[in-house]
Amino acid sequence: xxxxxxxxxxxxxxxxxxxxxxxxxxxxxxxxxxxxxxxxxxxxxxxxxxxxxxxxxxxxxxxxxxxxxxxxxxxxxxxxxxxxxxxxxxxxxxxxxxxxxxxxxxxxxxxxxxxxxxxxxxxxxxxxxxxxxxxxxxxxxxxxxxxxxxxxxxxxxxxxxxxxxxxxxxxxxxxxxxxxxxxxxxxxxxxxxxxxxxxxxxxxxxxxxxxxxxxxxxxxxxxxxxxxxxxxxxxxxxxxxxxxxxxxxxxxxxxxxxxxxxxxxxxxxxxxxxxxxxxxxxxxxxxxxxxxxxxxxxxxxxxxxxxxxxxxxxxxxxxxxxxxxxxxx
Amino acid sequence: xxxxxxxxxxxxxxxxxxxxxxxxxxxxxxxxxxxxxxxxxxxxxxxxxxxxxxxxxxxxxxxxxxxxxxxxxxxxxxxxxxxxxxxxxxxxxxxxxxxxxxxxxxxxxxxxxxxxxxxxxxxxxxxxxxxxxxxxxxxxxxxxxxxxxxxxxxxxxxxxxxxxxxxxxxxxxxxxxxxxxxxxxxxxxxxxxxxxxxxxxxxxxxxxxxxxxxxxxxxxxxxxxxxxxxxxxxxxxxxxxxxxxxxxxxxxxxxxxxxxxxxxxxxxxxxxxxxxxxxxxxxxxxxxxxxxxxxxxxxxxxxxxxxxxxxxxxxxxxxxxxxxxxxxx
Numbered sequence: 327x328x329x330x331x332x333x334x335x336x337x338x339x340x341x342x343x344x345x346x347x348x349x350x351x352x353x354x355x356x357x358x359x360x361x362x363x364x365x366x367x368x369x370x371x372x373x374x375x376x377x378x379x380x381x382x383x384x385x386x387x388x389x390x391x392x393x394x395x396x397x398x399x400x401x402x403x404x405x406x407x408x409x410x411x412x413x414x415x416x417x418x419x420x421x422x423x424x425x426x427x428x429x430x431x432x433x434x435x436x437x438x439x440x441x442x443x444x445x446x447x448x449x450x451x452x453x454x455x456x457x458x459x460x461x462x463x464x465x466x467x468x469x470x471x472x473x474x475x476x477x478x479x480x481x482x483x484x485x486x487x488x489x490x491x492x493x494x495x496x497x498x499x500x501x502x503x504x505x506x507x508x509x510x511x512x513x514x515x516x517x518x519x520x521x522x523x524x525x526x527x528x529x530x531x532x533x534x535x536x537x538x539x540x541x542x543x544x545x546x547x548x549x550x551x552x553x554x555x556x557x558x559x560x561x562x563x564x565x566x567x568x569x570x571x572x573x574x575x576x577x578x579x580x581x582x583x584x585x586x587x588x589x590x591x592x593x594x595x596x597x598x599x600x601x602x603x604x605x606x607x608x609x610x611x612x613x614x615x616x617x618x619x620x621x622x623x624x625x626x627x628x629x630x631x632x633x634x635x636x637x638x639x640x641x642x643x644x645x646x647x648x649x650x651x652x653x654x655x
Numbered sequence: 656x657x658x659x660x661x662x663x664x665x666x667x668x669x670x671x672x673x674x675x676x677x678x679x680x681x682x683x684x685x686x687x688x689x690x691x692x693x694x695x696x697x698x699x700x701x702x703x704x705x706x707x708x709x710x711x712x713x714x715x716x717x718x719x720x721x722x723x724x725x726x727x728x729x730x731x732x733x734x735x736x737x738x739x740x741x742x743x744x745x746x747x748x749x750x751x752x753x754x755x756x757x758x759x760x761x762x763x764x765x766x767x768x769x770x771x772x773x774x775x776x777x778x779x780x781x782x783x784x785x786x787x788x789x790x791x792x793x794x795x796x797x798x799x800x801x802x803x804x805x806x807x808x809x810x811x812x813x814x815x816x817x818x819x820x821x822x823x824x825x826x827x828x829x830x831x832x833x834x835x836x837x838x839x840x841x842x843x844x845x846x847x848x849x850x851x852x853x854x855x856x857x858x859x860x861x862x863x864x865x866x867x868x869x870x871x872x873x874x875x876x877x878x879x880x881x882x883x884x885x886x887x888x889x890x891x892x893x894x895x896x897x898x899x900x901x902x903x904x905x906x907x908x909x910x911x912x913x914x915x916x917x918x919x920x921x922x923x924x925x926x927x928x929x930x931x932x933x934x935x936x937x938x939x940x941x942x943x944x945x946x947x948x949x950x951x952x953x954x955x956x957x958x959x960x961x962x963x964x965x966x967x968x969x970x971x972x973x974x975x976x977x978x979x980x981x982x983x984x
Contacts, residue, residue: 356701357808360904362739362889363705363801365808368697372685375704375783376692377748377798381790410691419706421750421796454704461710463792467750469706472692479686479694560691575689 334433335426339458345430346456349437353452355417364455366417369473374413378404382464389518390507393432395538396466397439402540403562404470405448406601409547410560412480413472417454418444420468423461436466439539447544477551480605485557485576489606491621492613494546496536497565498590501597503537506530542601546616550605553614558605566595566631566638568604573623573630576606581632582621595633596641663762664755668787674759675785678766682781684746693784695746698802703742707733711793718847719836722761724867725795726768731869732891733799734777735930738876739889741809742801746783747773749797752790765795768868776873806880809934814886814905818935820950821942823875825865826894827919830926832866835859871930875945879934882943887934895924895960895967897933898950902959905935910961911950924962925970 334342347359357365366373380386380400391399401418408415420440424433437453444451454471485491506526513519523531542560550558557576561568565582573580584591606623607613629637663671676688686694695702709715709729720728730747737744749769753762766782773780783800814820835855842848852860871889879887886905890897894911902909913920935952936942958966 357740357810361808361811362736362887363703363742363799365740365803366702366704368700368702371697371700373695373697373702373800374692375695375746375748375798375800377750377784377786377796379750379752379786379788379794379796381752381788383791384789407691411686411694413692417704419704419798421706421708423708423710423792423794423796455706457706457708457796459708459710460713461792461794462712463752463790463794465708465752465790465792465794465796467706467708467752467786467794467796469704469748469798470692471702471704474694479690481686482690558691 332430333426334424334428334430337430342430342433342458345434346437349434350441350453353454355454358454359456364417364419366454366471370476372474374408374411374472374474374479375469376404376407377467377469378407379465379467387518389520390511391538393435394439397436398443398539400466400468401440401443402447402542403601404468405451405544406542406560408470408472409542409544410558410603412477412547412551412555412558413474414548415448415451415470415472415544417451417471418468420453420456420466422456423459423463423465425462425464426460428464447541475548477548480551480555480558482557482559482572482575485572485578485606485623487578487623487625488609489556489623490609490613490619491580491582491623492605492607492617493602493620494543494617495602496600497561497587497602498593498597499533500537500540500599501593503533506534507537537599540599540601543603543616546603546614549614550603550617553607554611555605555607558603561600561602561604562598564596564598565604566640570630572604577626579624579627579630579632580621581624581635584634586618586620592640661759662755663753663757663759666759671759671762671787674763675766678763679770679782682783684783687783688785693746693748695783695800699805701803703737703740703801703803703808704798705733705736706796706798707736708794708796716847718849719840720867722764723768726765727772727868729795729797730769730772731776731871732930733797734780734873735871735889737799737801738871738873739887739932741806741876741880741884741887742803743877744777744780744799744801744873746780746800747797749782749785749795751785752788752794754791754793755789757793776870804877806877809880809884809887811886811888811901811904814901814907814935814952816907816952816954817938818885818952819938819942819948820909820911820952821934821936821946822931822949823872823946824931825929826890826916826931827922827926828862829866829869829928830922832862835863836866866928869928869930872932872945875932875943878943879932879946882936883940884934884936887932890929890931890933891927893925893927894933895969899959901933906955908953908956908959908961909950910953910964913963915947915949921969
């Protein structure tokens with residue numbers, strides 16, 4: 327980062343906050359940033375709430391991820407969890423923990439990314455509150471809240487034998503993007519170096535963008551709920567692992583069809599971070615536009631997941647405590 | 656910490672999560688932990704939401720703070736922000752970022768502290784969701800949600816000239832506790848060492864406990880709202896600084912009376928982290944039990960805050976970006 331201008335350690339909390347709020351623009355909620363807590367409309371008397379954290383090192387590297395990308399991704403991954411309940415996101419609360427040497431320009435870029443991801447992926451959703459602290463490790467914890475507009479939440483546990491398994495969004499593209507970053511944008515000592523877009527084909531650039539700035543189909547969450555989805559979840563840790571989780575919650579077996587998983591089914595099954603929506607629908611349902619069939623729900627067998635009728639034996643995706651490093655860069 | 660047993664870096668995320676959920680017990684919310692997001696009742700169609708983060712180094716030191724204390728305090732400070740809106744806390748979402756070497760026993764103690772603080776301070780409030788990540792810096796970000804039960808939220812901006820300024824809870828006690836820790840429980844190199852309770856008088860032990868395990872009067876938030884509080888806030892950064900903020904939001908001047916601020920008014924004004932409720936009430940209101948008058952609201956003068964009628968010139972409390980260090984310990 328060759329950032330110029332003030333760093334947050336030279337500023338008061340109020341001044342940093344003011345700079346952030348200036349980028350976010352007005353929030354339409356009943357009580358927005360500035361009081362002890364926000365007050366939000368909860369529509370039909372229920373609220374959907376989730377939290378997800380991005381930590382420097384295991385979740386992003388600053389050589390690859392700009393402040394804007396970080397804000398965008400922190401919003402997108404949480405919006406996807408709200409959508410996966412069949413809900414419409416309405417507000418984010420953002421807890422930023424910043425090293426004292428963080429450039430103010432980086433922080434305002436995070437705010438820009440949060441704002442733009444909401445505007446692009448979940449119009450009407452805004453940052454309604456947050457918290458600023460100092461930390462040795464740059465950390466962004468985002469809470470996303472949403473409303474169900476009268477619908478029942480779509481849980482992981484509702485899949486039934488005979489249902490169609492469907493996916494909205496990519497599988498494996500973000501993982502290919504991460505692989506490109508690791509393979510081609512590190513120095514001799516293995517440290518991340520900035521991405522040179524000139525070196526990337528259009529396909530590779532798309533994969534890298536999906537890793538750094540994912541754009542899940544948030545609006546399809548409520549659409550799937552209205553179309554009768556019996557179960558749904560956000561695919562964050564890889565299709566195989568997350569499909570197994572849905573199958574376990576529903577006490578069924580999911581059979582996925584490699585013919586529906588693109589050119590590299592192994593990568594589609596193992597690669598995480600695309601934040602596609604995985605849903606099951608009754609066999610006679612018309613799949614909403616944006617969803618494509620990728621398999622079928624079976625009665626519970628010996629395995630939670632099968633592929634083309636055979637038990638899945640490949641890599642099952644990302645587990646931060648098993649796979650993660652905490653190195654920076 | 657002389658912890659024994661497994662550390663989280665040797666375990667799967669699912670196993671760590673299961674150990675935590677085992678300590679929390681069942682959550683009465685419509686959809687609790689285990690899906691993409693929680694679903695919560697929002698009573699009258701509005702929800703109050705806040706987030707606050709505790710970071711190892713600036714916010715706590717592990718030599719002084721047990722896992723139980725950390726969970727308790729992370730809950731308490733967020734419950735206080737909900738109460739300060741006049742709301743009743745109903746659910747917490749907890750984002751834990753843990754170094755891989757963190758003992759599982761420490762993590763389950765955090766869960767115990769979260770559970771017990773909710774039970775003691777805000778019965779009916781439970782942990783409804785959360786997130787686990789790895790980080791080099793131990794960080795606990797808690798989102799607290801609450802309901803207004805039909806009442807209007809009590810903002811910082813409603814104080815009017817003539818109102819009584821009232822406080823529920825201590826002022827300066829937690830700061831004295833922190834001073835005792837810094838003065839008496841560090842080694843020759845300035846590093847924190849565990850607290851030896853034998854060395855503490857009952858008064859000092861109380862101050863240290865208030866710093867490590869604060870017990871704000873959460874139930875008095877809704878009580879104050881029903882009693883007609885015109886403005887309210889949680890005193891986290893010191894009475895002088897937070898009273899100035901309330902005065903600025905309300906475009907008034909607050910005059911505080913040292914006679915009502917105990918034996919050490921200077922410490923009561925500057926010391927943060929007691930999480931008392933600062934509220935203003937119409938002059939003819941009967942103060943609810945638990946609140947005591949500490950001053951009067953005046954029309955806006957040259958200063959936001961005066962003490963016994965004179966401009967306040969003392970230390971104005973804690974600002975993490977001005978005062979904070981990020982050293983561990």
